[in-house]
Amino acid sequence: MVTKQDILKIAELAKLYVGPEELDGLTDELNKMIRFADEVATASAGETSFNTVNGLENVFREDAPRPCSGREEILKNAGSTEDGFFLVRRRR
Amino acid sequence: METHGTVARLHGMLESRVISCTELTKAYLDAVGRDNAALNAYVKATPEAALETARRVDEKIAAGQPLAPLEGIPMTLKDNISTKGIETTCCSRMLRGYVPIYDATVWKVLKGQNAVLLGKTNMDEFAMGSTCENSCFGGAGNPRDPGRVAGGSSGGVAAAVAGNLAAYGLGSDTGGSIREPASFCGAVGFKPTYGAVSRYGLVAFASSFDQIGPIAQSVEDAALVYDAVARRDPMDPTSSGSRGAVSPALGKNVRGLKIGVPKEYFDGIRSDVAQALQKAAGLWRSLGAEFVELSMPSVRLGLPIYYILACAEASSNLGRYDGIRYGYCTPHYADRDEMVCRTRSEGFGPEVKRRILLGTYVLSAGYYDAYYKKAQNLRGAVVRAFDRAFGECDLMMTPTVPVTAFKKGRKTTDPVENYQTDICTVPVNIAGLPAVSLPCGAGRDGMPVGMQLIGPRFSETALLNAAFRYEQAAGEAPYRVDGMGVRL
Numbered sequence: 399m400v401t402k403q404d405i406l407k408i409a410e411l412a413k414l415y416v417g418p419e420e421l422d423g424l425t426d427e428l429n430k431m432i433r434f435a436d437e438v439a440t441a442s443a444g445e446t447s448f449n450t451v452n453g454l455e456n457v458f459r460e461d462a463p464r465p466c467s468g469r470e471e472i473l474k475n476a477g478s479t480e481d482g483f484f485l486v487r488r489r490r
Numbered sequence: 491m492e493t494h495g496t497v498a499r500l501h502g503m504l505e506s507r508v509i510s511c512t513e514l515t516k517a518y519l520d521a522v523g524r525d526n527a528a529l530n531a532y533v534k535a536t537p538e539a540a541l542e543t544a545r546r547v548d549e550k551i552a553a554g555q556p557l558a559p560l561e562g563i564p565m566t567l568k569d570n571i572s573t574k575g576i577e578t579t580c581c582s583r584m585l586r587g588y589v590p591i592y593d594a595t596v597w598k599v600l601k602g603q604n605a606v607l608l609g610k611t612n613m614d615e616f617a618m619g620s621t622c623e624n625s626c627f628g629g630a631g632n633p634r635d636p637g638r639v640a641g642g643s644s645g646g647v648a649a650a651v652a653g654n655l656a657a658y659g660l661g662s663d664t665g666g667s668i669r670e671p672a673s674f675c676g677a678v679g680f681k682p683t684y685g686a687v688s689r690y691g692l693v694a695f696a697s698s699f700d701q702i703g704p705i706a707q708s709v710e711d712a713a714l715v716y717d718a719v720a721r722r723d724p725m726d727p728t729s730s731g732s733r734g735a736v737s738p739a740l741g742k743n744v745r746g747l748k749i750g751v752p753k754e755y756f757d758g759i760r761s762d763v764a765q766a767l768q769k770a771a772g773l774w775r776s777l778g779a780e781f782v783e784l785s786m787p788s789v790r791l792g793l794p795i796y797y798i799l800a801c802a803e804a805s806s807n808l809g810r811y812d813g814i815r816y817g818y819c820t821p822h823y824a825d826r827d828e829m830v831c832r833t834r835s836e837g838f839g840p841e842v843k844r845r846i847l848l849g850t851y852v853l854s855a856g857y858y859d860a861y862y863k864k865a866q867n868l869r870g871a872v873v874r875a876f877d878r879a880f881g882e883c884d885l886m887m888t889p890t891v892p893v894t895a896f897k898k899g900r901k902t903t904d905p906v907e908n909y910q911t912d913i914c915t916v917p918v919n920i921a922g923l924p925a926v927s928l929p930c931g932a933g934r935d936g937m938p939v940g941m942q943l944i945g946p947r948f949s950e951t952a953l954l955n956a957a958f959r960y961e962q963a964a965g966e967a968p969y970r971v972d973g974m975g976v977r978l
Binding site: 400404405408409411412413414415416417423424426427428430431432433434435436437438439441447448450451452454456457459467471472474475476477484486488 | 588589591592683684685698724727728730791793794795797798805809812813814815816817819825826827828829830831832834835838843844846847848849850851852854860861864865866867868869870873903904905906909920921922947
């Protein structure tokens, strides 16, 4: 059972803002989801390991420079930029 | 007048010069202009680029050059597949106006073959949903009854293909998002083995489950598209490519094929859906296939395992949306932290927020072992249960969804109720298996029923061959709605 306080704490971790008007509904919904997840928490695991679904192992590539997108392109989708940087404005 | 546009038929029409690629493309664009209002399948049309590609294909035809199988064929992409220079929104307010600076590998490959992209199609926001109604553009309608949902999350692709507004499309499948809408709309939806197709450029939802695959009007078309896009990609280290071309191998008989029927998949499915599957079983028997009854108790935990792990991965993957580098940014804030929080709260829709919150919860200190780690271990148990089951059968047959497409606007205050739609599809993603949904008759409401065939990892050829044989015997393909979409 999660409380409204728990929801606010999780929301803070997830960088989400939960308004007072959403809090009741969201707490209720999350409790339903967590009760559902409890089927897993209370199941007996028996066999206990998992790595990957397709048995692939990690491979390393050469650490060599490769062409990449230019600065101008990378900045194209930013809301605000200045002198070739992402700009995050300070507000008072 | 024929109304269907399978890849195979259109390819023949182009090569024999019955129609030029420009005429073909214009016919599809006109159909989209006329019928999309009823379906809301497309969220963005790309007529200029489509006609430009068509012109190049016509030049090739005029020069007498042969065409690749998908060359000049009008198609679509789900709006979470990155397209350089073309807005890619994931149907989220968060990404409206976002224009990728690179192509997803699948699109790069298809573009290289002069595939004609008609536009980007509708989906549940960030692929989270089973109805397409979690889209910031509103949901897509089902071509067989626009008052019903197209399914999701790749609802726009399925609606476009079944509604003759594209020959085929690529969607993505994290927990059933290709197969479920294909089942609801009466099309073929194929989710390949995890890693067979590169995920590079697919906007990430749950990376250990996500897989790109085709929705098409026939199994043959699905195989052609799969063959074109399945390859190992240095840009996706989890990609492993295909184990050989599927389409040239289609047509082998299925005598002696052992089809497993896991009884857990039939618990609680609607009686008319069960009946359609029983009828399909009769057809399989007439083709010489045999049935093996199976029990796989661990798949009963499929849904909670899936939702814990997928939400955990989503909470991490969606951490990147901070309003700074791309996407929506709130105009109302005092400091940087508030900017990020408000951006995310205003940019994400309610289902996405719920999943991020659940994912954050199961990963948080004190709960990680009980939920996330436990679900990972149980994932291993499901993987092994499938491996054991495939010792007794060659492939499995199940319903794709326990019901048929329901009416739009089904109201519920319980998110878990909506997740039940995915009960037959998620185990496949948990185990990284290939599975195809193909139409097998109709329910009592007249809406299509989907049969799901599941194969062992990398059994694409045997799986699609079996589906192809069934489709030939049933004689119903190509699957599409008469009187809608393009007329050729």
